[in-house]
Amino acid sequence: MQEIRINLFSPDGQKTVSWTQKGKNLREVIAVSNQDPGGSCGGRGICGKCKIRVSGILNPLTEQEKEFLLPDELKQGIRLACFSTIQGPLDVYLDYAPAQEIKTAGKIRQYRFKPLVQTQTFFIKGLDKSDPRPLLKRITDALPEFDVSITPHNLNELVKLDREGRPSIELKALVVDGQTVKYIGREKRSLYGIALDIGTTSLFAYLADLENGEVISAASATNMQRVYGSDIISRISYSLEKEEGLEELHRILISNINSLMADLLQQNDLVANDLIKIMVVGNPVMLHLFLGLNLNGFASTPYTGLFLDAMPMKASTAEIEARKDADLILLPQVGGFVGADTIACLLIIPPRVRRFLLVDIGTNGEMVLADGKKTWSASTAAGPAFEGGRISSGMRAGPGAVDKVFFSDDGRIGFNIIGNGQVKGICGSGLIDLIAVLRQGEYIDEFGTIDQNRSFDDNIKLESLKEDLGLIIHDAEKGESLVITQQDIRELQMAKAAIRTGIDILLQQAGMSFDELEAIYLAGAFGNVLQKTSCVDIGLIPPTSRDNLDKIINIGNAAAEGALKALLSDTALAEARAWQTRINYIELANQETFQDLFINNINLK
Known part of the structure; x- marks a missing residue:
C-alpha cells in the first residue's frame, strides 16, 4: 500500500515529516511523531480540545465533530485530530500545541555540594625505546592512587600524542568519586548530571556540572503520555485495558525523556556520553511507567505499587541514553499516590x-x-x-x-x-x-x-x-x-x-x-x-x-x-x-x- 506524506508544523514553524497509510487516525499519527495533538480525553472524542489546522484530504466532517467547532474555526480549516481519518497528503498545523522549551536556569539556591568529579593533572614520559612500556602502563604508573578505567576510543586518542623521543606529556585525568579515572586528555573536561521530574503533564530537567555544582540550563517538554489521557487514572485504565497498553506508555515516556535530554545536551555542546548521574522523581504511577512496571496495584484500594524505597540502577537498565557506567537513582516514595516528587519538594523546605x-x-x-x-x-x-x-x-x-x-x-x-x-x-x-x-x-x-x-x-x-x-x-x-x-x-x-x-x-x-x-x-x-x-x-x-x-x-x-x-x-x-x-x-x-x-x-x- 502506498504511503502518504504528512507535514507536521509546530507552533514555532518547525516541520516534521511523517509517512503513514490511508485510513489512519490523524491523532495517532501525530502522537507517534512525538508531537502533541492536544486534548484531555485520551482520544475518546468527548473533550473537543485536539484542534489542528489542516490543508489536505481528510474524511468529511461529522455532525458530532461540528458540535465542538465554531463557524470561524470551520472556515479556517480547523479539525479535531481524533475525528480525522487520513485520505491523502496533508499539511497539519499544531497551532495549539505547547513547544518544548530549553532555557538557562534561573536563580537556584545553593546546596551543600560534594564534587562527584575532579580533574587531576599529571605527567607521563614519551615513548622510550630503552624502556618500551605500553602507553596504558605508563599512565597507570603515573596515577598509582587511582583506578584507571578509560575506553579504547580514549586510548586511541592518546596514542596520537605519544611519539618516540617526545619529552614528558602533561595530561588531565577526569576522576569520579575520588577513585576512578574515566577520561584522560590534554584539555580539562567534566562530567554532568541531570535532575529529572517526570510530571503527569510535563517533564522538567536541570543539567548540572558535577565538578563545580553549576546548574547550566533547564528544559521542559510535554509528557507525551497525555495523548492516552490527561490524568494518571486514565493511564492506569489504558495500561490495563489494552493488551500492549503498558508497553506503549513505557516506550513513549522513555522516548520522550531521551529526546528532552538530547536537546538539552545539544544546546550545551554536550553528548549522552558526558552524563554520569541522573536523579529521577515523579508520582508513583509515573515512576512505575518509567520502569515499565505493572500498574494493577493502583487500580483499586489499597493503591499499592511494586516499590517505595529509593531505587539505584544503571541508566542503561532504564533505557536512558547516557554513559554505559552512568548511575540513575529514583528517590523514595511515601505511599498510595504520593511519590518521590513530594519527597523532593520537602527537601527544599x-x-x-x-x-x-x-x-x-x-x-x-x-x-x-x-x-x-x-x-x-x-x-x-x-x-x-x-x-x-x-x-x-x-x-x-x-x-x-x-x-x-x-x-x-x-x-x-x-x-x-x-x-x-x-x-x-x-x-x-x-x-x-x-x-x-x-x-x-x-x-x-x-x-x-x-x-x-x-x-x-x-x-x-x-x-x-x-x-x-x-x-x-x-x-x-x-x-x-x-x-x-x-x-x-x-x-x-x-x-x-x-x-x-x-x-x-x-x-x-x-x-x-x-x-x-x-x-x-x-x-x-x-x-x-x-x-x-x-x-x-x-x-x-x-x-x-x-x-x-x-x-x-x-x-x-x-x-x-x-x-x-x-x-x-x-x-x-x-x-x-x-x-x-x-x-x-x-x-x-x-x-x-x-x-x-x-x-x-x-x-x-
Missing part, C-alpha cells in the same frame, strides 16, 4: 519552618502537613480542570491562553492573554481568577450558580450556549472575549473541593487550625502562578485574613529543585529517606468525614 502545609495542585493533588513533631500526607484526584481539561474553552498555559482575570480600576472585568495575541482559551490560573471575580461581583452565588436575575452590560453578558447557560466576558481594551459555562464552573468546583477536602482532613488529623501554620507552600508550575487572593476567595485554601497572605508562598517546581539538590548534595538522599520514614500516609476515602467535607467544599466560600 527550610529546616527552621516546623509547622507547614505543602500543596502540589494538579490533576493529582498531593499535600503534606507537619505540626513540628509529626507529618501527614495525602493525595486526591482533582481531575484535569486545573489544566484546562473538561472546560469548554479550557487549554493549558501557552500563547493565547487567558492566565489572569481581574477587576480594572473602572470596575469592569479585564484579563491578561499570554503572548498578547488573540484569545484561544483559558488556562487553570485564569479560571480560578475568573471564578473568584465572578463571585466577588455577585455574578454567581456561593453555590456557583449563575445569577440570571442580575443586570448585565457590554462587559459581561448572559447567553444560552447550546445545552448550557454561559457568561461572555468582553475586554473592550483588548477587543477580545472569553466564555465560561455553568458546567465549567461546576468542573472547577469539583476540582477545588477535592484539594480543599484533603487539606481539611490533614488539619483534622493534626488537630490544628489553618492559622497555626507558619507557612503554606504552593508547589508545581501551576501553583507558582496562582493568585493567593483568588485561592482564598473560592475556598481552595482555607480562609485567612489578608494580613496572613504572606504565609502563602509559591515555590515553583519544587520537585525538580529537590531532585537537583539530591543530585548535587551528598546528604540529600539520606534526608529523603528520613522524610519517607516519618510521614504518615492518610487514605482520604477511608475517612468518615470525607464525604461531608467534600460536599461542603463544593461551595465557593
Whole structure:
C-alpha cells in the first residue's frame, strides 16, 4: 500500500515529516511523531480540545465533530485530530500545541555540594625505546592512587600524542568519586548530571556540572503520555485495558525523556556520553511507567505499587541514553499516590519552618502537613480542570491562553492573554481568577450558580450556549472575549473541593487550625502562578485574613529543585529517606468525614 506524506508544523514553524497509510487516525499519527495533538480525553472524542489546522484530504466532517467547532474555526480549516481519518497528503498545523522549551536556569539556591568529579593533572614520559612500556602502563604508573578505567576510543586518542623521543606529556585525568579515572586528555573536561521530574503533564530537567555544582540550563517538554489521557487514572485504565497498553506508555515516556535530554545536551555542546548521574522523581504511577512496571496495584484500594524505597540502577537498565557506567537513582516514595516528587519538594523546605502545609495542585493533588513533631500526607484526584481539561474553552498555559482575570480600576472585568495575541482559551490560573471575580461581583452565588436575575452590560453578558447557560466576558481594551459555562464552573468546583477536602482532613488529623501554620507552600508550575487572593476567595485554601497572605508562598517546581539538590548534595538522599520514614500516609476515602467535607467544599466560600 502506498504511503502518504504528512507535514507536521509546530507552533514555532518547525516541520516534521511523517509517512503513514490511508485510513489512519490523524491523532495517532501525530502522537507517534512525538508531537502533541492536544486534548484531555485520551482520544475518546468527548473533550473537543485536539484542534489542528489542516490543508489536505481528510474524511468529511461529522455532525458530532461540528458540535465542538465554531463557524470561524470551520472556515479556517480547523479539525479535531481524533475525528480525522487520513485520505491523502496533508499539511497539519499544531497551532495549539505547547513547544518544548530549553532555557538557562534561573536563580537556584545553593546546596551543600560534594564534587562527584575532579580533574587531576599529571605527567607521563614519551615513548622510550630503552624502556618500551605500553602507553596504558605508563599512565597507570603515573596515577598509582587511582583506578584507571578509560575506553579504547580514549586510548586511541592518546596514542596520537605519544611519539618516540617526545619529552614528558602533561595530561588531565577526569576522576569520579575520588577513585576512578574515566577520561584522560590534554584539555580539562567534566562530567554532568541531570535532575529529572517526570510530571503527569510535563517533564522538567536541570543539567548540572558535577565538578563545580553549576546548574547550566533547564528544559521542559510535554509528557507525551497525555495523548492516552490527561490524568494518571486514565493511564492506569489504558495500561490495563489494552493488551500492549503498558508497553506503549513505557516506550513513549522513555522516548520522550531521551529526546528532552538530547536537546538539552545539544544546546550545551554536550553528548549522552558526558552524563554520569541522573536523579529521577515523579508520582508513583509515573515512576512505575518509567520502569515499565505493572500498574494493577493502583487500580483499586489499597493503591499499592511494586516499590517505595529509593531505587539505584544503571541508566542503561532504564533505557536512558547516557554513559554505559552512568548511575540513575529514583528517590523514595511515601505511599498510595504520593511519590518521590513530594519527597523532593520537602527537601527544599527550610529546616527552621516546623509547622507547614505543602500543596502540589494538579490533576493529582498531593499535600503534606507537619505540626513540628509529626507529618501527614495525602493525595486526591482533582481531575484535569486545573489544566484546562473538561472546560469548554479550557487549554493549558501557552500563547493565547487567558492566565489572569481581574477587576480594572473602572470596575469592569479585564484579563491578561499570554503572548498578547488573540484569545484561544483559558488556562487553570485564569479560571480560578475568573471564578473568584465572578463571585466577588455577585455574578454567581456561593453555590456557583449563575445569577440570571442580575443586570448585565457590554462587559459581561448572559447567553444560552447550546445545552448550557454561559457568561461572555468582553475586554473592550483588548477587543477580545472569553466564555465560561455553568458546567465549567461546576468542573472547577469539583476540582477545588477535592484539594480543599484533603487539606481539611490533614488539619483534622493534626488537630490544628489553618492559622497555626507558619507557612503554606504552593508547589508545581501551576501553583507558582496562582493568585493567593483568588485561592482564598473560592475556598481552595482555607480562609485567612489578608494580613496572613504572606504565609502563602509559591515555590515553583519544587520537585525538580529537590531532585537537583539530591543530585548535587551528598546528604540529600539520606534526608529523603528520613522524610519517607516519618510521614504518615492518610487514605482520604477511608475517612468518615470525607464525604461531608467534600460536599461542603463544593461551595465557593
